[in-house]
Amino acid sequence: MTINRETAQLLKKVAAVFRVKEGDSFRVKAYNNAASAIDNLSEPIDELWRQGKLDTIPGVGKSLLGYLEEYFTKGKVRHFESQFKKVPAGMFALMNIRGVGPMTAYKIAHRFHLKDESTALADLQVLIRKGKLTNLESFKQKSIARLTKALKIKSTGKGRLLLSDALAIAEAFISYLRLSPFTMDAEPLGSLRRRLSTVGDIDLAVKTKKPEETMAHVLAYPQISAVITSGDKTSHVKLKNGFEVDIKLSEPEDWGSLLQHFTGSKMHNIHLRTLAKEKGYSLSEYGIKAKGKVHHFQTETDFYHFLGLPLIPTEIREDTGEIELALKKQDFNLVELKDIKGDLHLHSNFDFPSSHDLGGSSLHEILDRAYELGYEYIGLSDHNPKFVGLTEKAKEKILIARRKYLEQDFRAYENRVKNRGIKLLIGLEVDIRPSGELALSEDLLNTLDYAIVSIHASFDQTKEANTRRIIQALSHPKALILGHPTGRQINEREPLQADWSEIFNFCAQNHKLLEINASPDRLDLPDDLIRQAIAQGVRLVIDTDSHEVSQMDFLKLGVWQARKGYATKNDIANTHSLQKFLAVLK
DNA sequence: GCCGTTTTCGGCCCGACTGTTTTCAGTCG
Numbered sequence: 001m002t003i004n005r006e007t008a009q010l011l012k013k014v015a016a017v018f019r020v021k022e023g024d025s026f027r028v029k030a031y032n033n034a035a036s037a038i039d040n041l042s043e044p045i046d047e048l049w050r051q052g053k054l055d056t057i058p059g060v061g062k063s064l065l066g067y068l069e070e071y072f073t074k075g076k077v078r079h080f081e082s083q084f085k086k087v088p089a090g091m092f093a094l095m096n097i098r099g100v101g102p103m104t105a106y107k108i109a110h111r112f113h114l115k116d117e118s119t120a121l122a123d124l125q126v127l128i129r130k131g132k133l134t135n136l137e138s139f140k141q142k143s144i145a146r147l148t149k150a151l152k153i154k155s156t157g158k159g160r161l162l163l164s165d166a167l168a169i170a171e172a173f174i175s176y177l178r179l180s181p182f183t184m185d186a187e188p189l190g191s192l193r194r195r196l197s198t199v200g201d202i203d204l205a206v207k208t209k210k211p212e213e214t215m216a217h218v219l220a221y222p223q224i225s226a227v228i229t230s231g232d233k234t235s236h237v238k239l240k241n242g243f244e245v246d247i248k249l250s251e252p253e254d255w256g257s258l259l260q261h262f263t264g265s266k267m268h269n270i271h272l273r274t275l276a277k278e279k280g281y282s283l284s285e286y287g288i289k290a291k292g293k294v295h296h297f298q299t300e301t302d303f304y305h306f307l308g309l310p311l312i313p314t315e316i317r318e319d320t321g322e323i324e325l326a327l328k329k330q331d332f333n334l335v336e337l338k339d340i341k342g343d344l345h346l347h348s349n350f351d352f353p354s355s356h357d358l359g360g361s362s363l364h365e366i367l368d369r370a371y372e373l374g375y376e377y378i379g380l381s382d383h384n385p386k387f388v389g390l391t392e393k394a395k396e397k398i399l400i401a402r403r404k405y406l407e408q409d410f411r412a413y414e415n416r417v418k419n420r421g422i423k424l425l426i427g428l429e430v431d432i433r434p435s436g437e438l439a440l441s442e443d444l445l446n447t448l449d450y451a452i453v454s455i456h457a458s459f460d461q462t463k464e465a466n467t468r469r470i471i472q473a474l475s476h477p478k479a480l481i482l483g484h485p486t487g488r489q490i491n492e493r494e495p496l497q498a499d500w501s502e503i504f505n506f507c508a509q510n511h512k513l514l515e516i517n518a519s520p521d522r523l524d525l526p527d528d529l530i531r532q533a534i535a536q537g538v539r540l541v542i543d544t545d546s547h548e549v550s551q552m553d554f555l556k557l558g559v560w561q562a563r564k565g566y567a568t569k570n571d572i573a574n575t576h577s578l579q580k581f582l583a584v585l586k
Numbered sequence: 587g588c589c590g591t592t593t594t595c596g597g598c599c600c601g602a603c604t605g606t607t608t609t610c611a612g613t614c615g
Contacts, residue, residue, distance in 0.1 A: 018587095026598060030587035061588045099604085101613050138612090142605055190615085203615085229614095231603055236614090246615080248602095261600090266615070273599045278592095284600055 003044050010071070010080065011035035011064075013092050016102035017083045020091075034059035036266065040318070042528040046072055058267070058319070090114025093121050098150045098228070107136060125151065153226060158242040162490060164520035164557060166192050166199035169243060173204060173221065180217040182210040184252060189262040195315050195560035197490055197523045203246040205258055211249045218247050254286055256297035260304075261285035267319035268312075275323070276307060315563040334563040335542075337556050339575040343370065344379030344425065345452055345483065345515065345543030346552070350406070352385045352398060360548040363409050363424075369549040371420050377578040379425035380406065381452050384439045392441060399447045402426075423578050425449040429483055434458040436472030438479070445478040452515065452543075454483030455496065463497040470503055474512045481541055482507070484517040484524040492521065500529055501536065508537040513573050516542045516565075518558025519551075530565020541573045 015031035018024065037059045038045055048054055049072045055065050067077045091109035094100050100108075112127060114120040127133045128151070133144050161169070170188045177186045187193065189203035208214040211232060218235055219227060228236040228244070235247045250258040261269065262285065273283045282289040287296045288306055297303040301311045309326040313334050316322045325332070346366055347359030359382065361369075370378045387395045403426055410424045427450040431439040438445065438453060445451055453473045461469065474482060482503075486495030507514060514533055517524045522545070525533065533540065542558040544551055562572060569575045 024587085027587050029598070033588080059588065063587060099613065103612060138606055140606070146604075201615090229603060234602060236603090262615080264615080266599095270599055277599080282600080286601085 003046050004038050004041050007045050007068070007071070008035040008039035010077075011038065012095075014080050014083055016092065016095060016105070017087050019102040020106040021083075021086050030059065031064075034064050040265075040267070042526055088113060088115045089117040090120030090123065093117045094124060096121075097147065097154055099146055100150070104139070107139065108133070111136060121151075149226070149228075153228065153238055156242055160198040160200050160491070161202075161243060162520045163192070163195060163197055163199055163523070163560075164554065166202055166243075169239070169241065169245075170202050170204060173202075173223070173245060176221050176223075177204070177206055177218065180214060182208045182214045182217065184208055185255070187259060189246075189248065189259065190264060193259075193263045193314050194265065194317055195557075195564060197526075197561070201244045201246055203248070203262055205248050205250060205255075205262060207250055207252055207255050209252065211251075214249055215247075248285075250285075253296045253298060256299040256301070256303045257287045258285045260297075260300045263314050263317060265318050268317040268323070271319045271323050272307065281307070313563060315560055316566060332566070333568045335559060335567050335569045335572050335575060337559045338374075339569045339572070340375070340542060340555060340559065341577065342375045342377035342379070342423075342574050342581070343373075343544055343546070343552060343555060344427070344450075344481065344541060344574060345381050345429065345517070345545045346378055347382050347429075347545070347547045348380050350380070350382055350402065352382075352402060357383070357547060359546070361546075363406060364413050365549050366546075366552070367410075367413055367417075367420075367422055367424075369552050370422055371417075373552060373555070375422060377423035377425065377581075379427050379450065381427045381429040384428050384430045392443065395441075395444055396447065399444055403447060427451055427480075429454055430479075431456050432469060432473040434461065434469070436469035438473055438476060442476065445476055448478055450480040451476070451478045452481040452483040453479045455487050459487050459493065459496045461496075463499060466496050466498040467502055470498060471506050474506065474510065479512070481513045481515050481543075483515050483543075484519075484522050484545070485514055486524050486526065486529070488522065488524050488526065490521050490523065495524070495526065500532065504533045504536040504538050507533070512538075513541045514538055516540050516558045516562050516567075516572075518542060518544045518554045518556075518561070520554060520557060523557060523561045525561075525565070527561060527564035530562060530567060534565065534567060534571050539573045540567060540571055543574075 011031050012035045015028045015035065018031065019028045037057050041057065048057065049068065054060060054068050060068065067079060070077045087106060088109040091105040094105035094108055095102060108114065108124065109120065114123050128148055170192055174186045177183045183206055185207035187205050189205050191199045192202055206214055215235060219230065223239045224237045225240045226238040228238060233249050236244065238244050248258060248262055276283050276288065280290060287294050295306060297306065304311050310329065310331060312322050312326050313332055348363050348366060349359050349361060363380065366378060385398065406426055427448050429452045432453050432455045433439060470482065473479060487493065488495040514525060516530065530540065540562065542555060542562055544554045544558065546552045573581055
């Protein structure tokens with residue numbers, strides 16, 4: 001969401017100017033708070049602006065509201081521009097280096113007249129190479145060495161990782177950590193543990209009674225390419241694959257406090273501490289200070305209970321209302337992986353002229369994996385075939401032949417394995433054309449148990465056109481599921497524009513299901529739209545869209561995504577038995 | 587500059603790590 005990133009950056013720059021040019025640290029904090037809130041928005045801020053909802057952003061009050069209005073109307077903010085004139089613009093580029101904040105950046109940019117933001121980093125490289133970065137107050141040899149190292153690391157750095165990739169890196173590291181006899185437990189922290197769709201840095205916690213020995217083991221991990229910082233309790237390292245990892249050590253008695261603290265989010269913790277402070281408590285990763293006594297917590301459950309709250313699931317700790325709900329003693333009851341009884345978006349290697357990519361696994365392989373995953377049913381949803389130049393009759397023949405083949409193949413499987421009792425639904429994933437028509441006629445759709453209807457092209461239609469298109473597509477009786485609804489591909493393609501409120505109303509009234517697509521690069525619906533859909537009474541279905549049996553394991557990503565959208569078991573249709581699920585079809 | 591079901595004024599989360607300093611400032615999460 002580049003617009004959010006850009007807007008947040010703008011406010012951070014203004015905060016930086018205030019930081020170096022005036023003494024009001026609380027105004028600096030206010031700008032930075034608003035910036036991180038904007039950075040964490042799940043919808044584009046310019047969309048909020050068009051809807052007149054800028055003031056719903058936490059940390060945006062009367063003044064910032066005015067400035068943001070000006071920014072979106074005119075592209076510039078006069079007040080901000082006049083602030084920027086007070087500092088050399090090169091400092092903003094320097095602030096992108098780890099360990100360099102506003103003060104250091106200003107110090108360097110001012111001393112060496114780095115006025116061009118676009119060349120400041122290169123200029124700094126030259127200054128270092130020529131040994132001219134001297135005569136700076138409180139910035140001697142070690143600081144220069146640190147800066148040089150940070151610049152080097154930055155040049156080989158990577159952007160944000162997909163959740164699934166971050167998870168793989170974290171799990172490999174954790175397996176290594178468990179090799180040490182001093183490792184009592186190890187867990188991911190931060191955005192990884194909150195199951196955000198993308199992860200910047202990977203944070204890990206290690207439980208140990210021997211911190212010194214354990215930290216030595218941590219730093220001996222063969223995948224480490226550079227140790228960025230290292231202390232008794234924390235180390236920050238860079239891996240050979242370019243990604244950075246933070247490792248925190250904890251004594252068993254503080255394990256719960258540590259997990260809670262570093263899982264965050266930052267806004268969630270600040271909100272919690274503000275509440276705690278009213279009771280005279282002070283919260284930290286070492287526990288809760290109350291009346292001069294420090295209370296320790298081995299589990300997060302105990303930590304939250306001490307504050308009079310139920311355990312808040314990690315996925316929703318974003319300060320978007322979860323603390324208010326917890327204060328009302330609301331039980332969250334979020335859906336769990338073990339609740340899932342079937343996967344209805346699976347591509348097999350059934351060979352007919354497909355309009356998109358064919359799957360790589362056979363029906364039997366898919367059924368085997370479904371059995372291992374404990375499913376009661378699966379749905380095959382290969383892409384609709386192309387049918388170029390065929391008559392309607394010929395097309396129908398092909399679809400009926402597929403159905404017969406699959407039914408026969410399924411019976412062969414049942415005879416072979418005995419008593420597994422998995423049920424099979426025969427469906428297709430059908431393209432929604434730009435007009436809103438489906439790629440298959442009414443008669444052809446009727447040869448199926450169900451259809452997933454999805455947009456695969458022409459994403460950039462107007463909001464009105466896309467809305468109409470989706471509703472028209474869902475109007476067919478066999479169109480049961482809207483596949484990957486927004487079409488987003490994380491880091492690749494923005495979600496399409498549509499009036500989701502109108503679409504959700506249609507789905508609620510006509511018993512249509514919205515998919516939560518668990519593909520690591522989709523995770524679509526996004527969590528805020530899941531929440532909105534549930535509020536409007538829509539039911540959802542969590543699917544993997546697998547093209548290969550190993551991808552069926554991605555279902556957990558979809559469950560996490562659903563949890564981020566506050567979905568309970570009841571909100572998810574494929575937590576029900578097939579009989580109950582099929583009742584939806586009627 | 588933001589925020590409030592005790593407040594529209596008077597507060598504003600907390601600690602690790604680093605480097606340059608002799609007690610602290612800057613940065614990060």
